[in-house]
Amino acid sequence: MTSPLPEIKPNVFQKKVQALLRMMARRVFALLWGCVLAGLVGFLLALPAQAAGASNEAPLRFGILPLGGAFESRNDWEPLLADLSRAIGRPVSVLSVNSYEALEKAIEHDQVDMAFLSGKMALDAVTQRRMNVVAQVTRHDGLPGYRALLLARKTGPRSTLKDLLAEPERWRLARGESRSVSGFIVPQLQLFLPNHIAMETRFASEVVGTHQATALAVANGEADVATNNTADFERFSLQFPAEAERLQVIWESELIPHAQIVVRREYSPEFQKKVQAFLVEYARSKGPRGDAERAVLKSLHDLAGFVPADNSSLLPAAKLAYQLARQSAMSAQWINEAARQARLQRIENGYAEQTAALRSNAP
Template identity: 25%
Template sequence: MKQWARWVSAMAAVLSAAAAQAVEPLRVSAIPDESPTELQRKFAPLGRYLEQQLGREVLFVPVNDYAAVVEALAAGKVDLAWLGGFTFVQARLKTGNALPLVQREEDAKFTSKFIANVDSGINTLSDLKGKNFAFGSPSSTSGHLMPRHFLAENGIDAGTDFANIAFSGAHDATAAWVASGKVQAGALNASVWDKLVEQKKVDTSKVKVIWTTPSYYDYNWTVRGTLDAALQRKIAQAFLALDPKNPAHAEILELQRASRFIATKPENYQGIESAARKAGLLK
């Protein structure tokens, strides 16, 4: 009987280890709209929180550009990704089933800022004509697509009215380019601009805001459509449970620049898709 008990105990240990190995880590990525070190800093406490809520390891998978996130979701190499509205549209069209779970409350009314070097003589949108201008990434919602869309609504064709267009690759890089005079003006995410000013990482004696866009839907957390439905629900519940009154949660929300997270749906991004098609940015 003792040998039998030992055998049962050993088998239970083996099965327990096997079960633990069967719980695969959640692989998370994000569009590189800020520097890699900043993305890692913002994600670290959120990753730890998700591990606690989901009962599994959470791995952050960095990528080099926006397109790489879309490809990773489509190939099943990441499970959850922080996407801009335009990147979500691209992922949805490519995969057919990428699903936005939650967004920050702020993302339902997001805006972009147009900024100019103070020595450029630029004070209004019409002053941008004939100047050197920087967008962020070509796939950025708040750093390219929507600024380009609103320029067109104000009679400015980004393809012909600027002396030169450059893509900085990230919002903080755009602010740095304008402040240094590398370009005379640019457009970036309003939230990043506010953070740069708050943290004194941009010299407001050298760069100023000349215009803020109307609001639009932007960022969200998207899962690959083939991810287990029960796990999708757990992920959404974890984000929705973040409470600013809880000190541990407040740190996470502050780093995410969110007052709270709310549910979202694909239909919220139809306006983004329409703007992208009008701009010729979707094939």
């Protein structure tokens, strides 16, 4: 005879069922939550790939004139270039170098798509390296340009322009590179060559470097006279007040047009217009955003902003280069007068072609 099943009290049975249901509920919840987490993780991991797909173009490579240290220049420009990147929907990388020559070589080898250049370098970029001017910088003083300077110590045996011009052989020179408008071209053209002094050969010694380096060389007694310019000397005075206090300006040039922003001609006219619009509108708005952008520009050599420009804005730079070439040809030694005249004619023809191309805005 089969034994009867043990009697189970209802409350005990209910408890076991409830426990079983709670266990099943926890497993179902864990399964569902795992699916949710997996989906969320997958979504988050996909975001970088989607962002990369949205900006899969190569970075726009921006070259900067060495107007101080390369690291300092990079730091000054990065906030503006980050804003440019957001405006054009494309990453922007920075090429900050220690010399004009290094930047020129980078442009020559197609390693720069857009650049901040002045005078001769901007002129060469447009006439020889397939680039176009899209904007020109402005400063808070409202002047259409800046001036080249000569700096000397306030005290000592070599401290006046008269002494410099009388005996350049006794002075140690600190100057900019030969491509620098205010550091070489303008002082050579407007002061030294008219006084029959060639900067490269008449001084006791020379140091070649940035405007910051040349000013420091004179302030620290390593040179007697330095080329510089009004904008960079103002900046130098803020960064090195003790050294600036030792210096004085003994000569200044006529106004030199401000620097330009150039873009490679391979980029579409629409893209160049977009870049130009960003620059021209930058720091023009009111409110916190405009204030932040104006602070960025102030750190960039006290810039006030940008104005639209085209290749014709380089006509003054072309004239300076022409005048320097002509002055150099006139003062050089030639085997005969016919050779001199032939050189002068080539200079005239080249200048005529260059100015015509700049005026047509399609060199």
